[in-house]
Amino acid sequence: MEEGTSQSLGSPADTAGHRSDYDVWQWDAREDCEVRQILDRVADKWSLLAIALLDRRSLRFTELKREIDGISQRMLTRTLRHLERDGLVERTVHPVVPPRVDYALTPLGRTLHATIKSLVVWTEAHQEEIARARADYDKREADLRETSAAGAAD
Amino acid sequence: MEEGTSQSLGSPADTAGHRSDYDVWQWDAREDCEVRQILDRVADKWSLLAIALLDRRSLRFTELKREIDGISQRMLTRTLRHLERDGLVERTVHPVVPPRVDYALTPLGRTLHATIKSLVVWTEAHQEEIARARADYDKREADLRETSAAGAAD
DNA sequence: CCGTATCCTAAAGGATACTG
DNA sequence: CAGTATCCTTTAGGATACGG
Numbered sequence: 071m072e073e074g075t076s077q078s079l080g081s082p083a084d085t086a087g088h089r090s091d092y093d094v095w096q097w098d099a100r101e102d103c104e105v106r107q108i109l110d111r112v113a114d115k116w117s118l119l120a121i122a123l124l125d126r127r128s129l130r131f132t133e134l135k136r137e138i139d140g141i142s143q144r145m146l147t148r149t150l151r152h153l154e155r156d157g158l159v160e161r162t163v164h165p166v167v168p169p170r171v172d173y174a175l176t177p178l179g180r181t182l183h184a185t186i187k188s189l190v191v192w193t194e195a196h197q198e199e200i201a202r203a204r205a206d207y208d209k210r211e212a213d214l215r216e217t218s219a220a221g222a223a224d
Numbered sequence: 225m226e227e228g229t230s231q232s233l234g235s236p237a238d239t240a241g242h243r244s245d246y247d248v249w250q251w252d253a254r255e256d257c258e259v260r261q262i263l264d265r266v267a268d269k270w271s272l273l274a275i276a277l278l279d280r281r282s283l284r285f286t287e288l289k290r291e292i293d294g295i296s297q298r299m300l301t302r303t304l305r306h307l308e309r310d311g312l313v314e315r316t317v318h319p320v321v322p323p324r325v326d327y328a329l330t331p332l333g334r335t336l337h338a339t340i341k342s343l344v345v346w347t348e349a350h351q352e353e354i355a356r357a358r359a360d361y362d363k364r365e366a367d368l369r370e371t372s373a374a375g376a377a378d
Numbered sequence: 379c380c381g382t383a384t385c386c387t388a389a390a391g392g393a394t395a396c397t398g
Numbered sequence: 399c400a401g402t403a404t405c406c407t408t409t410a411g412g413a414t415a416c417g418g
Binding site for chain 1: 246258259262263264266267272308309310311312332335336339340341342343344345346347348350351353354355356357358360361362
């Protein structure tokens with residue numbers, strides 16, 4: 071792993087004695103860069119769930135619809151099409167009637183799922199810490215409002 | 225009830241000889257569960273960028289605004305407040321005039337960044353594969369439209 | 379300098395109805 | 399069964415103006 075290659079943003083950077091080993095701007099969140107797109111794909115409302123389910127076993131459309139209870143037909147179709155386009159999911163149409171369509175994770179999809187899982191694991195490991203942080207923040211906020219209200223009342 | 229509450233989705237599961245080691249439904253994407261919230265936080269338009277920048281060194285409001293060129297004041301404030309509330313970023317107000325406010329990643333924020341980074345690394349490693357998949361998909365789509373158009377014209 | 383408040387637009391996504 | 403097509407609501411987020 072190289073230290074910053076295209077350093078960009080003329081920042082002195084290393085001042086904190088700590089540094090990212092990639093260039094932040096290479097995956098600038100606003101651009102249509104790959105990371106942004108993958109992140110959007112992974113993070114959208116239903117993709118992650120579909121990926122996780124398909125990582126267990128392949129499923130057909132209706133099965134997915136039933137398992138991801140609450141998703142609309144429209145969104146399930148869109149989600150699956152996006153995943154398919156990105157090469158994460160494979161769609162197999164069986165020429166029978168009534169139609170049967172199977173969805174399965176590709177090898178690429180499986181490696182992505184493995185990666186996402188580390189984020190899930192992180193969250194599970196730290197959820198209490200986060201909950202505490204939120205409670206503290208909200209408490210401080212409430213105290214602040216109370217104080218300023220009291221101050222205004224004086 | 226569907227079979228299986230925690231083990232859930234009555235899937236014999238292992239059929240593919242492969243299985244996730246967590247319960248998909250514990251982090252059901254639709255609920256206000258922790259994973260969903262963290263994922264939303266991480267994936268929203270600006271958070272990731274802010275986190276990555278702050279992982280290098282602490283920055284003040286205006287510096288962040290300048291570095292994340294394109295972000296509105298409104299969204300920068302909101303983004304930072306959310307990160308602060310979750311205990312990922314620490315906000316330090318210096319009681320001077322004009323005001324000076326420094327933002328820094330907390331230890332928790334740093335570990336999150338490290339985790340996110342693995343997703344970034346995954347994306348960088350597979351972006352060409354994804355690009356190919358998309359090109360293939362679009363090609364097939366185009367061919368299909370062409371064919372059906374020709375068929376209709378006949 | 380560091381915000382908050384207000385207004386406004388674009389996009390995501392649900393509900394519903396229809397089709398091969 | 400496995401989708402499209404259409405309409406409608408909700409939300410994210412930009413622009414702008416103002417305040418401590």
